[in-house]
Amino acid sequence: MQDQKDPIDYISHLLESKSTAKQVTYKNLLAAFKSLGKESKRIIGELKKKAKPGDEDVTVDFKQVTEHEFDVKLAGDLLVFVLHTNIVTFDDTHPVMQSEYIKQKEVNRYFGQIMVYNFMSDSIKFNRVNDPGYLLARLLINHEGRYVIEGEGRLGSLAHQISEATISENELNILVKLSLMIAIENDLMAPPFPEVKFITLFQKNEKTQELGGGQKIGFRMSYENKAEG
Numbered sequence: 001m002q003d004q005k006d007p008i009d010y011i012s013h014l015l016e017s018k019s020t021a022k023q024v025t026y027k028n029l030l031a032a033f034k035s036l037g038k039e040s041k042r043i044i045g046e047l048k049k050k051a052k053p054g055d056e057d058v059t060v061d062f063k064q065v066t067e068h069e070f071d072v073k074l075a076g077d078l079l080v081f082v083l084h085t086n087i088v089t090f091d092d093t094h095p096v097m098q099s100e101y102i103k104q105k106e107v108n109r110y111f112g113q114i115m116v117y118n119f120m121s122d123s124i125k126f127n128r129v130n131d132p133g134y135l136l137a138r139l140l141i142n143h144e145g146r147y148v149i150e151g152e153g154r155l156g157s158l159a160h161q162i163s164e165a166t167i168s169e170n171e172l173n174i175l176v177k178l179s180l181m182i183a184i185e186n187d188l189m190a191p192p193f194p195e196v197k198f199i200t201l202f203q204k205n206e207k208t209q210e211l212g213g214g215q216k217i218g219f220r221m222s223y224e225n226k227a228e229g
Helices: 007-050 100-104 121-125 153-157 169-185 201-206 222-228
Strands: 060-066 069-074 077-088 111-120 134-141 147-151
Touching: 007 060, 007 069, 007 077, 007 111, 007 134, 007 169, 069 169, 077 121, 077 169, 111 121, 111 169, 134 169, 147 153, 147 169, 153 169
Parallel strands: none
Antiparallel strands: 060 069, 069 077, 077 111, 111 134, 134 147
16 A cells, blocks of 8 residues: 555545646536527517518527526427536547547546427427427536537537637537528328327326427438437
């Protein structure tokens, strides 16, 4: 035991490097999320001025839910933007981990996450707790503000490799606009007839609004496509 290094030295090293990097990452994430909310609110304001739907019930809206969540309603879709408070890393086989930048320093591999989910707005309105939400995009930011975007369709091509520069309002603006566009482009698909042929009395009494509910089609994360290609 005398030949081994004092664990206190090792713990001190981790506090100075790893733990510090995670705290800086979280602060970068909070700043980006605040800017993302600001851009989303501004974009919704633009849509309210420009869009002239033929039906007054076709609405767009922005709602700040908590410090870590805001929602954007776009007609029948509800986009939920969520900041995850835990800092994460990835398995070495993940494409992001192949970057030389990531391999240079261990602290470069820790990321904060902002997730963008697409729900049907009626799922929230009628509290249909079994309705699924779909992940549209995941924004990953590290201690230096460098970022990766994993996403559906065109979102996946924005920054699928670790960026050279720090995240800016321009990238956040594009992220919001593409998320809105993809959400409204993808339609609901009715479940096959045999799946809704029978219902229980409980479904009839307690979950009437869920009966025959559709599911969003077309959602497939870009890295999933590559994995099967």
